[in-house]
Amino acid sequence: MKLVGIAGTVEDKSYNKILLQFIANNFSNLADIEILSIDDIPMFDQDNDQTESGAIQYLNRKISGADGVIIATPEHNHTITAALKSVIEWLSFKVHPFSNKPVMIVGASYYEQGSSRAQLNLRQILEAPGVNAIVFPGNEFLLANVKEAFDDNGRLKDEKTTAFLQTTLQKFLRFVKVINTMNQATGGHDDAAGSEDLNSKGKISTTIEGVDMAADDWVEKAAEKVNAVEGNTYVKLDRGILTVDQLNYFLNSMPIELTYADSNNQFIYYNKMTSTKKMLAPRRPGQVGDPLSLVHPKRAIQGVKSVIHALRTGKTDMVKMPVPGNGPDKYIMHFYKAMHDEKGEYVGINEFVLDIMPIIKWYLNKTGQKLAADPNAKVDANTGASSKDDEAADNSATDADTSASTHDEPEASTGDTDATTGASES
Amino acid sequence: MRKFIGLVGTNTTQSTNRQLLQFMKRHFEKQAELELIEVSGLPMFNKPQDMKVPERATEIAKKIDASDGVIISTPEYDHAVPAVLMNALEWLSYGIHPLLDKPVMIIGASFGSLGTSRAQAHLRQMLDSPEISARVMPSSEYLVGHVLEAFDDKGDLTDKDKVEQLDALFADFQQFVEISKELWHTVKVDKKEVQKLGKEDFN
Numbered sequence: 001m002k003l004v005g006i007a008g009t010v011e012d013k014s015y016n017k018i019l020l021q022f023i024a025n026n027f028s029n030l031a032d033i034e035i036l037s038i039d040d041i042p043m044f045d046q047d048n049d050q051t052e053s054g055a056i057q058y059l060n061r062k063i064s065g066a067d068g069v070i071i072a073t074p075e076h077n078h079t080i081t082a083a084l085k086s087v088i089e090w091l092s093f094k095v096h097p098f099s100n101k102p103v104m105i106v107g108a109s110y111y112e113q114g115s116s117r118a119q120l121n122l123r124q125i126l127e128a129p130g131v132n133a134i135v136f137p138g139n140e141f142l143l144a145n146v147k148e149a150f151d152d153n154g155r156l157k158d159e160k161t162t163a164f165l166q167t168t169l170q171k172f173l174r175f176v177k178v179i180n181t182m183n184q185a186t187g188g189h190d191d192a193a194g195s196e197d198l199n200s201k202g203k204i205s206t207t208i209e210g211v212d213m214a215a216d217d218w219v220e221k222a223a224e225k226v227n228a229v230e231g232n233t234y235v236k237l238d239r240g241i242l243t244v245d246q247l248n249y250f251l252n253s254m255p256i257e258l259t260y261a262d263s264n265n266q267f268i269y270y271n272k273m274t275s276t277k278k279m280l281a282p283r284r285p286g287q288v289g290d291p292l293s294l295v296h297p298k299r300a301i302q303g304v305k306s307v308i309h310a311l312r313t314g315k316t317d318m319v320k321m322p323v324p325g326n327g328p329d330k331y332i333m334h335f336y337k338a339m340h341d342e343k344g345e346y347v348g349i350n351e352f353v354l355d356i357m358p359i360i361k362w363y364l365n366k367t368g369q370k371l372a373a374d375p376n377a378k379v380d381a382n383t384g385a386s387s388k389d390d391e392a393a394d395n396s397a398t399d400a401d402t403s404a405s406t407h408d409e410p411e412a413s414t415g416d417t418d419a420t421t422g423a424s425e426s
Numbered sequence: 427m428r429k430f431i432g433l434v435g436t437n438t439t440q441s442t443n444r445q446l447l448q449f450m451k452r453h454f455e456k457q458a459e460l461e462l463i464e465v466s467g468l469p470m471f472n473k474p475q476d477m478k479v480p481e482r483a484t485e486i487a488k489k490i491d492a493s494d495g496v497i498i499s500t501p502e503y504d505h506a507v508p509a510v511l512m513n514a515l516e517w518l519s520y521g522i523h524p525l526l527d528k529p530v531m532i533i534g535a536s537f538g539s540l541g542t543s544r545a546q547a548h549l550r551q552m553l554d555s556p557e558i559s560a561r562v563m564p565s566s567e568y569l570v571g572h573v574l575e576a577f578d579d580k581g582d583l584t585d586k587d588k589v590e591q592l593d594a595l596f597a598d599f600q601q602f603v604e605i606s607k608e609l610w611h612t613v614k615v616d617k618k619e620v621q622k623l624g625k626e627d628f629n
């Protein structure tokens with residue numbers, strides 16, 4: 001379950017920020033909660049539409065991609081802050097990420113009952129037609145006397161309060177499931193992953209046209225077409241300057257296999273660090289340029305689409321997938337990380353593959369420890385195919401090892417296999 | 427002649443709420459002076475620890491202080507007061523309290539038929555908070571709906587009933603300002619209470 005949390009304030013020091021951080025940290029075993037900042041959002045002004053700005057698109061993408069939202073609100077003048085109201089106004093103007101989104105409201109205050117009016121008010125605002133959020137009813141969580149409520153580590157002192165908060169959060173998580181099931185049934189949610197075009201028939205600003213994508217010499221042909229620089233020509237990077245040669249030395253000596261698939265689902269680069277045979281996820285030089293449909297077996301397509309869609313829509317930032325079947329000395333991981341431009345627009349996938357076993361062994365050796373099975377583990381770590389929450393995972397419950405043997409990329413599964421350690425996805 | 431401040435509760439250039447206040451300024455020029463003040467251009471309220479208020483907010487506060495009353499015109503965004511007006515009210519109640527015990531009348535114009543009823547209720551609630559403690563004229567909702575047809579080319583309200591209603595309300599407001607002066611018993615206490623409010627009173 002992926003949630004985002006927003007503290008409705010732009011102050012540096014805020015108890016509502018602390019409360020939200022506590023919820024995210026303390027209940028990481030229940031949900032993955034990413035905290036979003038609203039500090040850079042300007043005052044809403046319909047004459048100066050800034051919907052396309054990075055700061056607003058960031059919120060739009062994160063909220064759209066989340067299963068639900070938690071808002072922690074202070075109370076100023078018997079209502080919410082102008083800063084939070086401005087955010088909601090932007091997000092109900094040209095874009096509507098809150099639409100049909102389950103939202104839970106919490107609030108912290110200095111006195112006995114503060115934030116009760118702000119919470120009521122926020123509820124009314126979120127339910128206005130332009131916002132159209134689905135606010136979790138009842139279960140009001142007001143944290144009073146906040147100055148005494150937290151210890152030095154930002155943890156709630158009172159166990160009863162923590163227990164109540166946990167119950168409330170668990171109820172909200174069930175509410176999120178119900179609402180999102182309802183949204184799917186009525187088609188009110190985002191497009192299905194089926195809309196992903198793995199044949200790369202579309203065109204993005206960087207697509208090199210007029211060259212056969214499937215050709216083995218696509219790189220050479222395409223390079224000629226755009227006069228691509230090479231050799232000792234300098235390119236300016238963020239942050240540094242390298243020649244193309246240096247860039248190659250650098251990327252090809254990475255201890256991980258890197259693959260670039262652009263937002264048109266075209267495979268346009270891998271770091272040719274070694275021969276195809278020696279690669280953990282073998283790529284052939286002639287495959288570069290191929291649409292993703294050509295580099296996956298047919299039965300993997302659905303899973304691939306789900307992963308790409310989850311990354312494109314911001315449902316998750318990273319998908320992790322272990323490839324089992326390589327014996328006890330290897331634990332090969334595929335990571336699919338969404339890439340974004342300066343404006344926060346999705347620009348493609350950075351796939352990186354590595355064997356993490358040498359790292360684990362090195363660590364154990366250096367710290368004098370050994371691996372032991374966790375008797376309480378909920379997840380079967382060997383298959384990495386259980387305990388899945390979301391769509392991307394559901395579509396991919398097939399065996400990852402067989403697909404890996406057929407071709408490059410094993411099928412999808414969002415990386416919930418780390419549930420036992422409590423680590424988050426991104 | 428009394429002097430009133432008209433707060434334009436929006437940052438939109440083409441606003442019927444500004445138009446409504448401009449109409450009132452002309453329409454009532456023989457009865458009172460009405461100075462329009464824009465609430466945009468203030469930085470986002472961030473509860474600064476040093477309690478330093480922007481100069482623009484201090485200027486607005488001075489004008490409100492010197493006036494006999496304030497008329498606030500609010501549009502409605504997402505069933506509530508626009509952020510830009512909320513922001514101004516936050517600055518105008520942080521260490522400075524120009525609206526304390528100040529007579530206020532609320533009006534609002536909207537495209538739809540409901541005419542900002544929810545925003546006006548929201549504004550009333552804000553003005554009633556201890557940090558602001560304005561004296562909002564009771565039972566005085568003035569809503570102009572369907573504003574696209576409400577004004578003629580000269581910017582005058584076309585509906586005679588609406589004008590009549592506004593005349594009556596304005597007359598009442600003048601009276602309300604007078605009556606408010608009689609409510610002096612709490613003024614001293616209010617002033618004392620509001621001085622006690624510090625940054626901690628914003629959560």
